[in-house]
Amino acid sequence: MTVTDTVKDTDALTLTFVAEFDAPVEQVWRVWADPRKLERWWGPPTWPATFVRHDFVAGGAVRYYMTGPDGTKAHGWWTITAIEAPGRLEFDDGFADEGGEPIEGDRPVHAVVTLQERGEGTRMTVVSHFPDADTLERLSKMGMEEGMRLAIGQIDGILSGR
Incomplete structure (x- = not known):
């Protein structure tokens, strides 16, 4: 599995995931920049995502939904707040109608994604900043930590061409 560390910090109101990949930074960047690649990993395996809008620029809007095993659709949105290709992406992420x-x-x-060279590979760090303790707790109870771990675990297959 690619996730090497997960830290939930209730004082700082953050949830951090660190993952390492045997691929260059530019290739890992594309799993965020290409909506068809993003669909293959955003969401745990039993809740695949469909991106219906993906304006991958600062200020851009992203719209998606995840489909559960029973056909239930959970809609979400991002507003991209900063992009520094291929090393940094920031966006606000929330629930949608x-x-x-x-x-x-x-x-x-608010999510901050950083990609850093690690030898011949890449270290990806995703830090989610929560607006308050109640939101952190509510999303934790919904399974965000395990869901992100499973989602990120799918990236290796995309990078290897599977």
């Missing part, structure tokens, strides 16, 4: 638009009153999570 069936039209893909943010749910009123939802408190989004």
Whole structure:
């Protein structure tokens, strides 16, 4: 499995994932930049994602939904707040209605993704910053930590061409 470390910091209101891949930074960057690659790993294996909008620029809107084993659709959105290709991506991430638009009153999570060379491979760090302790706890109870670990674990297959 590619995830080497996970840290939940309730004082800092963060959840951090560190993963290492045997691929160059530019190749790992593409699993974020290419919506068809992103669909292959965003969400755990039993909840695959479909990206219906992917404006991969600062200020860009991303809309997606994940489909559960019983056909249930969970909609989400991102607003990309910063891009420094191929090493840094920041976005706000929240729940959406069936039209893909943010749910009123939802408190989004701010994600910071960094990619760093590690020998001939790449270290990816994803830090989710929560707006408050209640949101951190609610998303933890929904399985965010395990879901992200499983989702990130699918990236190796994409990088190896599987």
